Amino acid sequence: xxxxxxxSFAINIRPKSGIIENGVLEGKLLSYFDKFExxxxxxxxTGSERHLHAQVWLNTPKSKxxxxxxxxxxxxxxxxQDWDENHKKYCVIINFAYSDWFETYVSDNQLKIETDENxxxxxxxxxxxxxxxxxxxxxxEEFQKHxxxxxxxxxxxxxxxxxxxxxxxKIYDVAKFMSWMANVEGRYQLHSDKRVRVNETKALFMFxxxxxxxxxxxxxxxFIIYQAxxxxxxxxxxxxxxxxxxxxxxxxxxxxxxxxxxx
Numbered sequence: 001x002x003x004x005x006x007x008s009f010a011i012n013i014r015p016k017s018g019i020i021e022n023g024v025l026e027g028k029l030l031s032y033f034d035k036f037e038x039x040x041x042x043x044x045x046t047g048s049e050r051h052l053h054a055q056v057w058l059n060t061p062k063s064k065x066x067x068x069x070x071x072x073x074x075x076x077x078x079x080x081q082d083w084d085e086n087h088k089k090y091c092v093i094i095n096f097a098y099s100d101w102f103e104t105y106v107s108d109n110q111l112k113i114e115t116d117e118n119x120x121x122x123x124x125x126x127x128x129x130x131x132x133x134x135x136x137x138x139x140x141e142e143f144q145k146h147x148x149x150x151x152x153x154x155x156x157x158x159x160x161x162x163x164x165x166x167x168x169x170k171i172y173d174v175a176k177f178m179s180w181m182a183n184v185e186g187r188y189q190l191h192s193d194k195r196v197r198v199n200e201t202k203a204l205f206m207f208x209x210x211x212x213x214x215x216x217x218x219x220x221x222x223f224i225i226y227q228a229x230x231x232x233x234x235x236x237x238x239x240x241x242x243x244x245x246x247x248x249x250x251x252x253x254x255x256x257x258x259x260x261x262x263x
Contacts, residue, residue: 010102013051015091016086016167021043026043028079029071039123040126042122053106068092072092152204155204159204
């Protein structure tokens with residue numbers, strides 16, 4: 001199957017120690033993005049929390065893997081001093097962009113106002129007509145067959161960028177994040193049914209860990225029935241195997257007796 005390619009990408013880069021202002025990593029990233037004719041870039045927060053949001057628009061389609069090699073492998077892995085496996089998994093997040101993601105994010109988070117006031121870097125070289133860079137409805141439907149559930153991917157990315165994320169995070173860390181999203185940010189619909197809230201917290205925890213087991217798609221009763229069926233099948237196969245062994249022994253014995261009688 002051919003590798004999926006696109007002309008616009010949403011990019012988030014967040015090292016654990018932050019992107020130091022006027023540091024080497026910042027310089028390398030700015031040099032990288034400067035090669036794109038069309039790009040939008042903003043740095044957010046300060047210190048160890050300082051990170052980057054960007055969107056690029058390309059005239060020649062690329063895959064997410066192409067950009068991941070350029071950004072993560074050739075820049076971040078080389079210039080982030082405390083690089084580790086956790087960084088490799090969570091530091092650079094790249095997604096296909098199907099709309100003006102950067103503009104929406106900046107508007108929702110008042111990022112331009114904040115960066116202007118703080119004097120931080122804000123670059124907006126957005127093309128005049130962005131629509132030509134996004135896939136058609138038919139192409140998006142095709143993409144949908146190969147991409148993750150966007151709701152959970154968005155929540156996962158938000159969680160990884162929040163103050164509640166930490167290495168080896170627990171489900172309670174996810175619960176605090178969900179509470180913050182609902183009560184402070186107002187960007188999570190607060191369900192009146194606690195069972196829904198608990199299930200969605202558990203779902204985000206498993207999705208973020210990358211460990212959504214098959215039994216999580218079944219009710220408890222269905223899973224108990226499945227376990228009983230598997231046990232019955234295993235016992236059936238075991239009994240069948242034992243029966244075959246016994247039959248083989250009996251046939252061997254009968255054959256041996258027949259040979260003795262012929263002597």
